[in-house]
Amino acid sequence: MNDRLRSLIDINYGTFRGFVRLMLGEAEFLSGRLRTFVELRPDRVNRLVFVCLGNINRSAFAGVIADTLGVRTISIGLSTTTGARAFETAVETAPIYGHDLSAHKATDFSDYVFVPGDLLLVMEVRHASELIRRGIPPDAIALLGHWSRPHRIHIHDPHLLSDRYFRTCFSILHSAVVNLVDELRSANSPCVKP
Template sequence: MEKLVYRSSLSGRIASLIDVGFGTFRGFVRLVLGELAFVGGGLRPFVQIRPREVKRLVFVCLGNINRSAFGHAVADKLGAQVASLGLSTTTGAPAFEKAIAAAPVYGIDLGAHRATDFTDFRYQPGDLLLAMEVRHVHELIRRGIPADAIALLGHWSRPHRIHIHDPHLHTDQYFRTCFAIIHSAVANLVEELRLGESPCLSKK
């Protein structure tokens, strides 16, 4: 009986850690695979930037109502020229209610955010598209975005998170984790761009 209770408690603890830290077990697996690809050098082209060539930061996810919406707002607050888009969304859609609720911890208001679908986005030379997932990188390339204009945002997060799993329809706890990762990544990236005298930070 004690062993059964212990196993149940342990499995519950693991499930809780996955939920809070990674969203889902799939999110954890994608993170591990992404980190392995990073360590192996396969993602090197997408973790290097040339600050003086970056004129605008463009945050990318699927719906542009959670992750990229928040990254957009954080970078804007830090003085960057910024935009965001979703690879599969409806232009004009508002931020998700859980995203709106989680953002004020960082002094961010997503109430006025409206999504932009990729089909309504116009790439400009000097754009740096910041993807949340490795599969987003491949999709952007497939849709014609130059590979050297794409980077994985999570590379700048501390702790390092090459894969930032979608929090949509997951718990409030994972929303907070996800936004903490994005906030860290954006702050570190903007500082690197500032030190590199990037023109995308000429706004403020």
């Protein structure tokens, strides 16, 4: 792979694997197989639950954005240690978008209790499958990247990747959360704080 292509992949997708997973996810989306995970029922959403693996980068940042926008929200990780702090690069990147992750503490899925009205927003298709395996109803799960501009069904994990990809990832997350919250607010969803 030449240097220019490597740089483009690094900035936009994090890794070649991130690019491939995005393309596979977008193909699944276009085929209609992900329809369940992109349909929103605003009147049934009482709380947004942002989900990723470690709850120290993606879901932590998305949760802070949503909280700032006045939405009932929490964030969790599928495989983390409750109490873990946000990753250093995430803490350093968040202020670029006007947010602070320095006080964030991770929550593991095992310490989360599903409540009807929770909308679990995942970063990757495989996260949706894992939540279903763990007993979360499919209609309570959505792919957060569906609301990002540009559209990103797969939001690749920036952990231990370049600072440039961290900025790209956080930009995608920011776009997705803002667009999702705008849609929920327009529909008078109960997750929006009065």
